[in-house]
Amino acid sequence: NLVTDGNGNTTVYLGTAGTPAATVNDLLTAVDLASGVKTASISSGAATIATSVNQTASSVAAGAVTLKSSTGADLSVTGRADLLKALGLTTSVGGGNATVSVNRTTSAASLGATISDGSTLNVDGHVITFKNAPIPGSTGAPSVPTGFGASGNVLTDGNGNSTVYLQGGTINDVLKAIDLATGVQTATVNANGTATLATATGQTNSSINASGQLKISTGVNADLSVTGTGNALNALGLAGNTGTATAFTAARTSGIGGIAGKTLTF
Structure with missing residues (x-):
């Protein structure tokens, strides 16, 4: 019905x-x-x-x-109080609205703050979207759209833009998506709807330690620049000490063969 x-x-x-x-x-x-x-x-x-x-x-x-x-x-x-009361979900009565909330379950491996559905990160000009849904291609989910590939709970277009599916996603999926945006990792989209990821030469994947501290690699292509919508920056601890910063940046370091502190004229 x-x-x-x-x-x-x-x-x-x-x-x-x-x-x-x-x-x-x-x-x-x-x-x-x-x-x-x-x-x-x-x-x-x-x-x-x-x-x-x-x-x-x-x-x-x-x-x-x-x-x-x-x-x-x-x-x-949120719905009419009388309807929710009839379902045994509230003791409120009347034609006005009442609200019933159920928090998602967390585990020892969860972040202290969970990322909200619809939040986004913009990393070096690439967009990471967080979605409350199962990863395409899994049970009960639609098939993987043409031109995209799935790796874990990340769906990527192979060009640095990704969607992290929150129903099964972990912090490692988030870091994977960030690395795809910075160029630390690359993705090859396969015809079967999967994505094969590889770490770029000389790069180190982003990681999280046992204390929950993130180590985000900048990559060599550009200094790291991260902005976001929703609560993504806060949930990842990238919104500064007061939790109000709207951007997170980190400069690349110059290695052997790199150039730092010089002005070049072409």
Whole structure:
């Protein structure tokens, strides 16, 4: 009893008072489509709905509704208080709105602050986008688009622009995307939808140590310049001591055969 656009927006058709149609499970499926826990593939007017890899669907049992967030974003549901109360999700009543929130689960390997869905980083002119969805090509996800390749939970165009998929992404996926943007790593996009990554000659991949400190390589092509939208800079500790900086920069160091402190005229 659902009509969905495949992008998380859904209409639940209730039927009539005399002949009810929709069920609580229909409503929970709509919530899961919105949160990214489930995906919809549309063909010839029919939607095939699947649970994304490593996600747990919302459920109802013994009269109790259990909402699940995806692992890629915290869940926030806002609706009429009477509706949410009928589902046992709030004690509020009335025609005004109430909000129910479910934080995503974290682990010992998670960042202290999680990156928000839709945040971006601009690294040396290349764009890294963070998305609450499963990596294309995985269970319940669409296929890898033409011209792109997947490596871990990073989808890249082979030219330094990438999307990090948060439902399965790790800090190493983020560092991988940064290295692709700086040229420290290169990506070869294969016909089968995968990407083969290689470290450029003489370069060192960015890394994170056991204390959670990031070591970001600048690469040799340009000084490192990182700006961002959303909370990406803050989550990665790149927003300065007060957390208000809007850019992070780091200069290259000159090695053997390099030129530093000189002016060249051509």
